[in-house]
Amino acid sequence: MGLTPEHLAAEAEFQQFVDQHVVPFADEFHRTQRTPPEVVRTLSERGYLGLSIPKQFGGGGRDAITLGLLAGALGRGCSSLRSLLTVHTMVAHAIWRWGTQAQKEAWLPKLASGTRLGALALSEPNAGSDAKSVATRISEDGESFVLDGHKTWTTYGEIATLFLLIGRTQEGPTALLVERETAGLRTELITDLIGVRASMTASVRLDGCRVPKENLLGRRALGVSHVASAALDLGRYTVAWGCVGILDACLQASVAYTNQRKQFDVLLKEHQLVRCMVSDMLTDFRAAKLLCLEAGRLRDAKDPGALEAASIAKYFASTAAMRAASNAVQIYGANGCSGDYPLQRYLGDAKVMEIIEGSTQIQQVTLAEYAYQEYAGARVRGGTARWR
Ligand SMILES: Cc1cc2nc3c(=O)[nH]c(=O)nc-3n(C[C@H](O)[C@H](O)[C@H](O)COP(=O)(O)OP(=O)(O)OC[C@H]3O[C@@H](n4cnc5c(N)ncnc54)[C@H](O)[C@@H]3O)c2cc1C
Incomplete structure (x- = not known):
């Protein structure tokens, strides 16, 4: 797939990490609906949470492809942990893209280290x-926003310590950085999600929270159009990669199971209708990974087409992951519906990927x-070559 030796080495490291530290515990995280703090600590100690933060701010300074490979590996093991990487990286990216020098110096080293x-x-x-x-109201009082x-x-709202929050000033949607310990802020855990059940997702209540004006990120009224958009574009990219991981997990689990379970005196893999589902998974996995790699290359090249490529990658990879997870459950039959195998986890996780x-739509x-x-001048017959 055209990866450099550095990318291949990083991918091997990430996959090995996931095999050792994530796969054996992911079902437990799912069952208990929580991510143990030591797992978050391990991710930050290994530099994974700060992987794409520039080196000058204490991060790993790695490119978008390497970040994608990490998201893909985590997505294979546990979509909740991939979500942690996604949201944490989105906040860091928004600060790097729209923050003042003082904001970058204040926050990025802390995000890079996982503090x-x-x-x-x-x-x-x-x-x-x-x-x-x-509709969250941002009013002003002296040197504070309220x-x-x-x-x-x-x-991860339940354990996050820095919120990139979008509220509304008189001018329009506006982005602020809000610390967890701000008086008047409290979180409420949301349980029993269909997927990413260990993601400690929460509601955030804000009652007269005072935030210093220096915590304004970007300009007023640009909170969604610029600040959140930059974060969401990166989020979309890492979610797409996470779906490549789900596809990988479904494919491997399906091959393994059909190689050992027999019905009608033959292995499941001898039934052509079962093989058809496996072939679709393989094709979807390879296609999704290629689309993600294209999105990563365009992102690294700062090509304006990166936005569209991330959207295509996310659309394709998430719908493909949903197809694959549904078929993987089908292949496992009743076992796929039970908590004894991770298939029902993949299905719930894949559904969430189609929404976030x-x-x-x-x-x-x-x-x-x-x-x-792009095709504004397209003709009914023939058209012109548009390969890039
Ligand atoms: C597990 C999970 C984690 C999340 N994490 C975060 C997070 O960290 N931070 C955060 O801010 N949010 C988060 N979200 C919220 C997520 O961003 C929203 O769920 C998403 O934007 C969709 O909004 P909604 O759920 O309100 O659906 P709605 O916007 O109400 O949409 C409902 C349905 O209508 C369709 N629809 C809406 N508009 C159109 C349209 N114009 N054309 C066609 N169809 C349309 C949608 O596709 C969907 O099928 C999370 C959600 C989940 C489930």
């Missing part, structure tokens, strides 16, 4: 896909726009 854990508090009970409709409102679905970071709406712009 602070980042989370994105954008969604509200009445603001989901239409993120610009956030926050009142209710955020929800904040991944822009749902499947939002990607379709966006991608259709790209198509009509």
